[in-house]
Amino acid sequence: MNERDGRTRRRGEELISAIHTAVLQEVLEVGVGRLTMDGIAKRAATARTTLYRRWSDPIEVLVDALYHAHPVEEPAPGADDLRGDLIRALQLMVKWTLSPAGLAVAAILTDPKGSAKVSDALFEKVFASRGGTFTSTVLRHYAERGHFPAELLTPVVADIGEALITKRLLDTGKPPTDVDLAAIVDQAILPAIGLMPPPASH
Amino acid sequence: MNERDGRTRRRGEELISAIHTAVLQEVLEVGVGRLTMDGIAKRAATARTTLYRRWSDPIEVLVDALYHAHPVEEPAPGADDLRGDLIRALQLMVKWTLSPAGLAVAAILTDPKGSAKVSDALFEKVFASRGGTFTSTVLRHYAERGHFPAELLTPVVADIGEALITKRLLDTGKPPTDVDLAAIVDQAILPAIGLMPPPASH
DNA sequence: GCGATTAGATACACGACTGTAGCTTACGCT
DNA sequence: AGCGTAAGCTACAGTCGTGTATCTAATCGC
Known part of the structure; x- marks a missing residue:
C-alpha cells in the first residue's frame, strides 16, 4: 500500500x-x-x-x-425482514459515527463557533448526499410494500432510531451494542409503526 | 435589584x-x-x-x-393526564436546555478535551441531582398507577422523548415547538408504552 | 536530462494568553 | 475610626499560534 x-x-x-x-x-x-x-x-x-x-x-x-471523506454507506433493505433490516441500518449508522469523519462531525455539531461556515458544508456532504436518515430508507421500503400504514412514517418516527443512538453516545460515550440496537428497534421503532415486538424471551 | x-x-x-x-x-x-x-x-x-x-x-x-447554576426544575405529574404531563415534562426539558447552563452543557458534552474533568462534575450536578430523565419521572408515576404495564418502561423507552428533542436541537439548532412536542409524545412515546395515540385530526 | 513546479525548512514580527509579583485602595467588621 | 481582607491595577517574561517572506532542493512532465 x-x-x-x-x-x-x-x-x-x-x-x-x-x-x-x-x-x-x-x-x-x-x-x-x-x-x-x-x-x-x-x-x-x-x-x-x-x-x-x-x-x-x-x-x-x-x-x-x-x-473528501468516504461517503456514507447506505442501508440496502433486502429480504422480507423489517426488524433485521432496521438493526442493520442502525449498525451502519454506528459504524459511520465511529469513523474518523463521523467523530469529527460529532465534535463539530455542538461547537458554538463553526456553525455558519462548517454546518453548511456539513449538511451538504453528510445529510444531503444520503436521501435521509439511516432507518428511514428501510422504513420507506417496507411502508411502500404495505408492511405497515405509510401515514405512520412521520418525520418523528423516522428519527427515533438515530436519536436514541445519538443520545446513548452522548450519555455514555460508548457505542451501543447489538443488543442495545435490538432493544431500540423492538421497544421504540416497531411500536411506533404499529407493530408489536415479539414477546420478550425470558 | x-x-x-x-x-x-x-x-x-x-x-x-x-x-x-x-x-x-x-x-x-x-x-x-x-x-x-x-x-x-x-x-x-x-x-x-x-x-x-x-x-x-x-x-x-x-x-x-x-x-452553582439553578437546579433543574422537576416535572410534577399531576392530574389524570399522562399525555399532558409528558408534554409538560418535555417543555421543562426544552426550557432547561435553552437556559445558560443547559446551553453550556451542550457545548461541553461533545468536546474531546474536557471529557474527564468536566463530564464527571457534570453528571453529578445535572443528572444525579435529578432522579433520572424528564419523561421517566412522569412515566414511572403513571406506570405505578397501572395506566400501562410497568415492564414496558425500559431504559430505551424512558429515553425516547429526550433523545428526539436532543436530535432536533442538533439538526436544526431551533427548539421544538409545542406541536413538535405533542408529535413526539403521540407518535413515539405513547406507542412505546402500548397506548395508541388519539386518531390524527384532519 | 532540463525546466517548471512546489514541498519543505528556516526566520521573522506580531498578538493573545499565561502565571506570578507587587502595589494601592475599597470594602466590611468590630 | 481603625484594621484586616481582598479587589483591582500594572508589569513582566515566557509560550504558542499567526501570516508572510525567502531560500533549497525534490519531483514531475516533456
Whole structure:
C-alpha cells in the first residue's frame, strides 16, 4: 500500500490525503475550538507554508477533509425482514459515527463557533448526499410494500432510531451494542409503526 | 435589584456570581476549547488575578459555574393526564436546555478535551441531582398507577422523548415547538408504552 | 536530462494568553 | 475610626499560534 519508495517529498493527492487524515485526528484530540494550522502541520509532518498555499484557516482544512471523506454507506433493505433490516441500518449508522469523519462531525455539531461556515458544508456532504436518515430508507421500503400504514412514517418516527443512538453516545460515550440496537428497534421503532415486538424471551 | 450604589468594587457572592455568569456567556460565544482566563476576566470586568485566587484554569471556573447554576426544575405529574404531563415534562426539558447552563452543557458534552474533568462534575450536578430523565419521572408515576404495564418502561423507552428533542436541537439548532412536542409524545412515546395515540385530526 | 513546479525548512514580527509579583485602595467588621 | 481582607491595577517574561517572506532542493512532465 505504501507507494513511497526512496522519495522524500509527498505531492498532490498523497500529500493532501495525509493532511486530511491529520486534521481529522487533530480535531478528535483537541476539539474544533483548538484546531490550529500549526497542530495540523506538525501532525501531517509538513510545513505550515504548505497548508497556507491551499487553505487559509484550520476550519477550511477540516471542511475540505470532510468533503473528501468516504461517503456514507447506505442501508440496502433486502429480504422480507423489517426488524433485521432496521438493526442493520442502525449498525451502519454506528459504524459511520465511529469513523474518523463521523467523530469529527460529532465534535463539530455542538461547537458554538463553526456553525455558519462548517454546518453548511456539513449538511451538504453528510445529510444531503444520503436521501435521509439511516432507518428511514428501510422504513420507506417496507411502508411502500404495505408492511405497515405509510401515514405512520412521520418525520418523528423516522428519527427515533438515530436519536436514541445519538443520545446513548452522548450519555455514555460508548457505542451501543447489538443488543442495545435490538432493544431500540423492538421497544421504540416497531411500536411506533404499529407493530408489536415479539414477546420478550425470558 | 441592583444593590451597588456608589460602590466600585464587588465582593464575595456578588462578584462570584458575576464571574459565573461571565463564564457561561463566554462558553457560548467561543466554545469550551477557547475558554481563557483572560476572556472570562474581561467579560466579568474583573482582573485575572482575582480569578487565579480562586480557580486555576478556565475549566474549573466553568465547572464551578455549572455546579452553582439553578437546579433543574422537576416535572410534577399531576392530574389524570399522562399525555399532558409528558408534554409538560418535555417543555421543562426544552426550557432547561435553552437556559445558560443547559446551553453550556451542550457545548461541553461533545468536546474531546474536557471529557474527564468536566463530564464527571457534570453528571453529578445535572443528572444525579435529578432522579433520572424528564419523561421517566412522569412515566414511572403513571406506570405505578397501572395506566400501562410497568415492564414496558425500559431504559430505551424512558429515553425516547429526550433523545428526539436532543436530535432536533442538533439538526436544526431551533427548539421544538409545542406541536413538535405533542408529535413526539403521540407518535413515539405513547406507542412505546402500548397506548395508541388519539386518531390524527384532519 | 532540463525546466517548471512546489514541498519543505528556516526566520521573522506580531498578538493573545499565561502565571506570578507587587502595589494601592475599597470594602466590611468590630 | 481603625484594621484586616481582598479587589483591582500594572508589569513582566515566557509560550504558542499567526501570516508572510525567502531560500533549497525534490519531483514531475516533456
